[in-house]
Amino acid sequence: MKKEFYIAKALILSRLNSIAKKKKYRKFLIPSILAIIAVVFYFIQKFAIYLFGLRLGFLPNLPLYLLNLAVLAMLIFLFLGSITTILSVFYLSNDITLLLSMPVSGKKVFAGRFLYVIAEDSVYTLVLVFPFFTAFGIMNRLGILYFLLSFLFCIVLPVLPAVFAFLVVMPLANRVSSERLQNITMVISVLLGMAVYFVTQIANPAYGLFKNNHLTGIGTKLLLISKFFPSWAAAEFSAKFLQGSVLAGSGIALLFIGANVLLFYLAYALASKYYIKGLFNARRTERVVVKRKWIVKPGQSPIRALINKDLKMLMRDTKVKVLLFSNLAYLAFFAVAFGFMPSKSTQSGSFSSIVFLIMMYVIVDYFLCGQNTLINLFIDRESIWVILTSPLKSAVFYWSKFIPPFSLGIIVNLLLLVLSLILMGVKASYASIISLPVVIAMPFIFTVTALFIGFQFTNFHTPKDPRKLISGRVVLVLAVVYFVYILIFGIGIPILLSFIAKFKGISFTFLVSLIIFAIVSFGGGFPLVMLSIKKYEGLQITE
Amino acid sequence: MIETVDLTKKYGEFVAVNHLNLHVKSGEIYGFLGPNGAGKTTTIRMLTGLLQPTSGKVFIDGINMEEEPIKAKARIGLIPDTPSVYPKLTGNEFLNFIAAIYEIPPEESVHKVKEILEMLELSHKADELIETYSHGMKQKIVIAAALLHDPSVLILDEPTVGLDPKSAKLIKDLLRVYASRGKTVFMSTHILEIAERMCDRVGIINHGTLIAEGTIEELRRRVGEGEGTLEDLFLKLTGGEDTKDLLKFLED
Structure with missing residues (x-):
């Protein structure tokens, strides 16, 4: 097992180095991580002890339910990330080409990488789930064996999601190229997210609070399936220890640990036969010929050429298509679930119809103008040197990134306006007039904000990981800013306008709406435009 | 024409390029040599406007890159290393x-x-x-x-890496024709044979400082290498004689 450990060790070291980017920080890294882990562990354990101590009359086994829930939540987290983790660690990692040229067998490469995945994921399970076990053990004075077995339980918990993801990705990798593999796995991840949501609803221990007659016949049967989920094993072996059946409890825990070890060996056996083939296959490049009618045409103005280039690249990138597809799915869900159905019963100019219409534009523009602007901006990240060394004015580059998402937002907003008038009839007309300034102001605000934030982070390197089309920092900052925007523009201002409409009538409210959004657009938006253009002028490529 | 005046780039305490003064004339092929990490790519990035100097100036055909970047960039063609x-x-x-x-x-x-x-x-x-x-x-x-x-100025960072011999020859021919038309060619390369055969003048940079500049003959005379190759000259100037120890190790 020596080579496997060396491979895992190299991956762990490289992960640690990527966290502590500068050499001088490396010596503090492990102590810092351990200190953070200890603090988080302590607080989660304290929190778990507090929760376990709650006395809820209708739920006598609260600690066991919570233990079950903690393991289940962790499993959801692991399952959701498993496909992309396996894809990037097992198939797309940069060091694989080097390893393939070395005298190391495929199964050793597999085992080394598998150990790495388990080591990384068990940090999460030990920090986030193990405190629930220790809290349970401390409260019930369960003895060292319980702590030891629950520790091992947490270590092997990531095995099932990792093996599952490997069994999904491996057959695909043996058949399709790297590009297609990334696209297919992204779609699978989206579907998996939906499936995991569905399954967790079945396995959710909260359903145990209700009597079975509250569930349908199918629901009752599905509830029985939940007994086979690993989260149940956690609760069951802890319950046995609580009842004093140490032997039965240990048996269940060891059965669970043994089953996971067997799962690993199953994947190991399959990997020894099929893993290497997939590695070579994933490195194959497919020949793609583009039809003449789709090409970027010669003789365009710089701004048109830039927009044309961006649109072509976006249309040909299936990762982007998947993102757009999920955006549209959310929008459709929002429109049907929270939009037109309940709004049919609202009154003309009422509080809810104004709030609903404005909120709808805000949510739609958040997706269409916010996310798409960043995708459109960072699609240049790999080749930004072409733009930066060309005699292109910064304003031209800026507006080329602004126009497509802004136009898309305006078009969709106008379509929604027409649709709301058709579906809600006269009831919507009053609210529509008041929300009219939002149709233009919101796409503008969302687009210029996304561009401003995007321009602050000048890391234009190629993303190695399919999850990182847009850098995490940008997404985080934008999410916080947009959350504030939604509170202000989607909730605060619509409520204010609704109150004004109630007392002052349509014309006055429209005027107020116009003034508010004009002030926001000119006072807030244009300075952001100027600052972004200025930032672009100082854009540099550094290592 | 390319001209740099006291061009300097610092990353914190580290000086990547130190008071670099270059003057590459029109119609000239200039080879920019140096070991890995010497500051070649940083210099090229400053020449092309991809990186702002900490101090100093870059002129392309007499146009100040800092003051009129659009005009200056319109005159440059860049071939990057990747x-x-x-x-x-x-x-x-x-x-x-x-x-x-x-x-x-x-x-x-x-x-x-x-x-x-x-x-x-x-x-x-x-x-x-x-x-x-x-x-x-x-x-x-x-x-x-x-x-x-x-472009009137062509800047190349390791232009022949990854090219087959036929394409590499084509590029070399192309650069000659280009220079003969009065254009400026500035090329960084590790392949000393290319520099020796193609460049009118070479500059050798080490630790961010230009340590030698001139025609190959001028450099030979200065270092006292006589009929030695550019490789010997390069190793002598950049302290690359350590490679002799490596060769000895391999022989042993």
Whole structure:
């Protein structure tokens, strides 16, 4: 097992180095991580002890339910990330080409990488789930064996999601190229997210609070399936220890640990036969010929050429298509679930119809103008040197990134306006007039904000990981800013306008709406435009 | 013409390029040599406006890069060390895009794109996505893009890496023709044979400082290498004689 450990060790070291980017920080890294882990562990354990101590009359086994829930939540987290983790660690990692040229067998490469995945994921399970076990053990004075077995339980918990993801990705990798593999796995991840949501609803221990007659016949049967989920094993072996059946409890825990070890060996056996083939296959490049009618045409103005280039690249990138597809799915869900159905019963100019219409534009523009602007901006990240060394004015580059998402937002907003008038009839007309300034102001605000934030982070390197089309920092900052925007523009201002409409009538409210959004657009938006253009002028490529 | 005046780039305490003074004339092929990490790519990035100097100035055909970057950039063609270009565009589309942002008239650009693709033997791949090209083909499409607007200053960072011998020869011929038309060629390279055979003058940079500059003969005279190769000269100037120890180790 020596080579496997060396491979895992190299991956762990490289992960640690990527966290502590500068050499001088490396010596503090492990102590810092351990200190953070200890603090988080302590607080989660304290929190778990507090929760376990709650006395809820209708739920006598609260600690066991919570233990079950903690393991289940962790499993959801692991399952959701498993496909992309396996894809990037097992198939797309940069060091694989080097390893393939070395005298190391495929199964050793597999085992080394598998150990790495388990080591990384068990940090999460030990920090986030193990405190629930220790809290349970401390409260019930369960003895060292319980702590030891629950520790091992947490270590092997990531095995099932990792093996599952490997069994999904491996057959695909043996058949399709790297590009297609990334696209297919992204779609699978989206579907998996939906499936995991569905399954967790079945396995959710909260359903145990209700009597079975509250569930349908199918629901009752599905509830029985939940007994086979690993989260149940956690609760069951802890319950046995609580009842004093140490032997039965240990048996269940060891059965669970043994089953996971067997799962690993199953994947190991399959990997020894099929893993290497997939590695070579994933490195194959497919020949793609583009039809003449789709090409970027010669003789365009710089701004048109830039927009044309961006649109072509976006249309040909299936990762982007998947993102757009999920955006549209959310929008459709929002429109049907929270939009037109309940709004049919609202009154003309009422509080809810104004709030609903404005909120709808805000949510739609958040997706269409916010996310798409960043995708459109960072699609240049790999080749930004072409733009930066060309005699292109910064304003031209800026507006080329602004126009497509802004136009898309305006078009969709106008379509929604027409649709709301058709579906809600006269009831919507009053609210529509008041929300009219939002149709233009919101796409503008969302687009210029996304561009401003995007321009602050000048890391234009190629993303190695399919999850990182847009850098995490940008997404985080934008999410916080947009959350504030939604509170202000989607909730605060619509409520204010609704109150004004109630007392002052349509014309006055429209005027107020116009003034508010004009002030926001000119006072807030244009300075952001100027600052972004200025930032672009100082854009540099550094290592 | 390229001119730098006391060009300096610092990253914190580390000085990547230290008071660099270069003067590359029109019609000249200038070889920029140096060991790894000497400051070659940083210099090229400052010459092309990709990186702002900490101090000092860059002039392209007499135009100050800091004060009039658009004008200066219009005169430059860059061939970087890594040919990263839009993977989801075809070769044809990429060159048409370049023609548009350099504002080449449409009739001229159609003709030029066709001609340059034929010259670099890329016509058969013109309608395929660049992501499917080999490294050498990507390098060629970048060369095509750099030449398309007929720049007066051509800056190349390791231009022949990844090219097959035939394409490498084509590039060398092309650079000669280019310089003979009065254009400036500034080239960083590790391949000393290319520098020796092609460059009118060479500059050797080490630890961010220009340690020697002149024709190969001038440098030989200065270092007292007599009939030695540029490789010997280079190793002597950059302290690369340590390689002798390495050779001894390998022999043992």
